[in-house]
Amino acid sequence: MEKKNALASETRWTKTALLKENAELQARLGEMEDTLRAIKSGAVDALFLGNQVFSLQGVETPYRLLVESMNEGAATLALDGTILYCNQRLSTLLDIPLNLLIGSQLRQHVRTSECSSFEELFTQGREGLSKGECVFHTEGGVTRPIQCSFSPLEARGVRTVSLVATDLTDRKLAEQARFASTLSSIGDAVVATDLNGTITFLNTVAENLTGWTLAESLTKPAGEIFTVINEQTRAAAANPIARVLKTGTATRLEEHALLIRKDGGEIPIDDSAAPIFNQGGN
The missing domain is CATH 3.30.450.20 (PAS domain)
Structure with a gap:
């Protein structure tokens, strides 16, 4: 009888201890879940x-x-x-x-x-x-x-x-505004593109020369706005803008170049193209 009572007492103690330990683990788990929720929501870094x-x-x-x-x-x-x-x-x-x-x-x-x-x-x-x-x-x-x-x-x-x-967005916009102001005051036609050869700028002289306005030419390929042929052979001349973008070096048009205007008119031109690099060399 005494052995049975001792065994029952030990069983009750073990069950009580397990219940207590389980409650403690549940509390710790709850704290961890709260912490994880705080981390995911950004409340805790x-x-x-x-x-x-x-x-x-x-x-x-x-x-x-x-x-x-x-x-x-x-x-x-x-x-x-x-x-x-x-x-x-x-x-x-x-x-x-x-x-x-x-x-x-x-x-x-x-x-x-x-x-x-x-x-x-x-x-x-x-x-x-x-x-x-x-x-x-x-x-x-x-x-x-x-x-x-x-x-x-x-x-x-x-x-x-x-x-x-x-x-650097505001700084770049200010630089572009100064750049555009400078290019607009140049007496020669100026055409600028991005790295894909898409028109980003024409000054007033370039608008008059090509027959395209800046608004019309924006986002268009340079080859569509600046079309050049050889006056003698009538063959398409190598596009200097495409050549600069490929080589990264300055270049000039071949002799006897004719610019084809938007209205189909032809104008003899001399041309040079050069890359513009940022501070990172790009």
Whole structure:
């Protein structure tokens, strides 16, 4: 009888202990689920990478407030380019919700033609300060020129890379306005294109010469607006704009060139074309 009573008592104690342990585990699980929901909603800055959890500590709150108040985009990146943290300004610049931006690769938001320049900048930024322009594409399909400043960062033994992103859109628009004003005042016809050979600018002299207005020619291929033939052979002449875009060097039209106007008229011309490079050499 005593053995049975002892066994029943031990069974009750084990059951009580298990129920207590289960309740504690349920409480801890609930706390973890609340934390995960906060992370996913952006209420807490944290990210799981493998077995590591990156999170902002309370002592860093003043720095977080400073970063959030910046007019520039800011982010902390893993060495592979994953966005660990970023401020709301970067989210606004790229037009991507904060919770979707965190955890993504920064390079996936860079315009394809700019990827090699970005990789070079980011690689340098893992070891030392690097700065340069890159064109990003927003979620809405808009391209945005951004100056990226990368520098290495280490905290609690973890190596990361910091990013400060400055929007260059207004500066570029101002530069384009000054550029257009200068070109408009030139006495010769001036035609400008993008890297695809699409017309982006005609000055007044070029409008009068070709018979096309700037409004009509925008987004059209340069070959459609600037059609040139050889006066003697009547064969199409090599397009100097296409040649410059292919070689990256200045070139001139062949002799005896005739420009075919929009109305079909022909005008003898002499022509030269040259590339314009940005600060990054592109």
